[in-house]
Amino acid sequence: MKTKLLALASAVLLAACGTPLRQIDRTHVSENQDSRVQFLVIHYTVLDFDKSMKVLTTGGKVSAHYLVRENPVQTYQLVDENRRSWHGGVSYWAGATNLNSASIGIEIVNPGFTDTPMGRVYAPYPQRQIDEVIQLTKEIVARHNIRSDRILGHADIAPGRKQDPGPAFPWKQLADAGLIPWPDAAQVQIKQAIYQAGAVPDVNWFQQRLAQVGYQTPRTGVLDVATREVISTFQMRYRPTNIAGDMDAETAALLEIVTTPGGMLMKKPLPGDSQPRSAY
Known part of the structure; x- marks a missing residue:
């Protein structure tokens, strides 16, 4: 109530000073536009759910639009799709750079890889979690009309520096769902x-x-x-x-x-x- 009264008082003062309130006409909408979102980038967190949520929402200087939990399977929206999240870092794809500014990031709760005497072992993804990621991807693609060749992994836009979502991520299932070519x-x-x-x-x-x-x-x-x-x-x-x-x-x-x-x-x-x- 106090905030509303202050706003009203400011409006009265402006009117008294002879300064009219500015109005913007929004009745004309251009046909020449599309979504700022051009890419969708998939990651894994390398952390459990609680740590992933903390890092992505507090002082870790990293974020994503969505976090998909593995058990129980649940999607959390952490950043509005109209805002930039800090998920890609230094990035490149087909001539485009700074992909944070034109992408939506999905983080999947998954421990990533473990280096063993037998070599590097990547953790599997539960099928229900993959089903959730596929459905979420379909919805995002439909909202922003993202091209199929711009549905990428973090490794694709930063090879060598990043490995996620790793070889255990079933890209073929995204192809079978009609999201990417194969x-x-x-x-x-x-x-x-x-x-x-x-x-x-x-x-x-x-x-x-x-x-x-x-x-x-x-x-x-x-x-x-x-x-x-x-x-x-x-x-x-x-x-x-x-x-x-x-x-x-x-x-x-x-x-x-x-x-x-x-x-x-x-x-x-x-x-x-x-x-x-x-x-x-």
């Missing part, structure tokens, strides 16, 4: 047989094709650490059983089909689809 398996098989019988392309070819996909890729002609990290990131998405960053025949076949017109298939979701389906 390489045509038949075309990949043919190309893989050709490369296995002959020779795998050189590093220049890999670097050029990875840059064509959208990754920030060195163009050195050398299989350096940075290039291997980009190859590994590509493998995490399309061939998660082996993410060593090697220039092998299967990776070359996938990379060629991903960058060839007609090589990527996009499933049209059926009306009432609530579960991912495998057929295209």
Whole structure:
């Protein structure tokens, strides 16, 4: 009540001073506009739910629009979609930088990876949690008309620096849900047989094709650490059983089909689809 009285008193004083209250006409709306949101970026938290919530909502200098809990499965909105959250950091995709300014971030509660004597082991995602992420993604994409090639992982926009959501994240299920395109398996098989019988392309070819996909890729002609990290990131998405960053025949076949017109298939979701389906 006190605040309202102060506002009213200010308005009276302005009127008494001869300064009219400014009014904005909002009856004319331009057709030439779209959403500021152009990308959707998926992460894992590497923390349990309580710690994830604390870091994302208090003084951790990091945030996300949504947090998806694993047990019980629940989505929490932490930042309004019209505001920028601090989830991407230094980032790049297909010429775009500073993706925080044009993206929505989804954090998934997941412990990430553990380094063991047998190698790095990534924690699995419960299927109910993945189902929740898929439904949330569908809703965000519908609100902002986000292009399918701009639904990304944190690793995609920061290869080497970030690994999330990791090779355990089932990107294929997002393809089955009609959210992202997927390489045509038949075309990949043919190309893989050709490369296995002959020779795998050189590093220049890999670097050029990875840059064509959208990754920030060195163009050195050398299989350096940075290039291997980009190859590994590509493998995490399309061939998660082996993410060593090697220039092998299967990776070359996938990379060629991903960058060839007609090589990527996009499933049209059926009306009432609530579960991912495998057929295209």
